[in-house]
Amino acid sequence: MGIIWALLSVVLVSAAQLTLRHAMLLLPPAASPELFLQHLLHATPGTLPLFVGLLGYLASMVCWYFALHRLPLFRAYALLSFSYILVWCAAIALPGWHEPFSWRALLGVVVIVAGVMVIFTPPKRR
Template identity: 60%
Template structure:
């Protein structure tokens, strides 16, 4: 059970990190304009904090992922990791300013992911590592 909790913690952290990095990349100058990008970072322009927090979120997520993999079978851990698609898709639709639009095709894809996770975690599936 602790492996599942660590994996879910990793999923939440990586999802938030992705959203923060998206915000940073939209707010900051393009990376291919290296000088402008570096000046924006040095002067702590809007988006710099989101970039730093997003990168720290990825690092924290990897720590949780490491702990999850010690306690959970890889097939189950990766099934849980796919839930980040659901979280990021939903948040992109709901967050103001994200300019994402709902699509039935996207909903069907998210539904397939959720169905796959449920199948993998169905009773009788392989148990956690001890």
Template identity: 45%
Template sequence: MNLRRGLTFALGSVLLGSAAQLGMRWSMSRLPPPEHWFTVSVDVTAVAVVLTAILAYALSMLCWLAALRDVPLGRAYALLSISYALVYLIAAALPVFNEGFSLSKSLGVALVILGVITIHSRPAHAPELRSAP
């Protein structure tokens, strides 16, 4: 087991998943409802970003599968919550998403990050294998 490699893949999954979420949000705010996609003109750039976001999701899943080879599930899963914080912070910081900061959301993000730090504050130990009696 290579914990560093696993954490790298887990963080890659978080970054790709977060980028995919932001890409989907940006695109879908520029596209008509799906029932009108074939009857009105659509923004080709927005469609390209949706397709790129889908690819980012697929790559995120591959990174996640690679991470699970080397990181205990409880620790790896905690890292996924960083994505919630990252998406919130980027969406609120960039005017293109028309989101805003709020005290309650920011406090929630701080608690999520604190939880991840708490889970990862101790070194991971491989579970002991017991022989059958």
């Protein structure tokens, strides 16, 4: 059950990161706090994705709490690395994001997957 909680946390945090990225493209930079707050108070188009993304992070932390109660930390943290893969793939695949594909990044994804497989492979009995 701990793996399910950890994977749910990964999906939620990945969706939250993507939603926050979308919100940041719609909102003005926080360098001018008055303009940023004005946009938040008047519920401009970026306001809803900002709050949905923050709620996604909160929900992810709740799932992470349950995952840490049921999984050893080294395994839970290994699963958390799948978030990098999900966000990378989604940023490339989602229309309008124009994130570039790179073979070097794909190699990094392969290394992450290999690392998680090493951590989850049971040790051989002697």
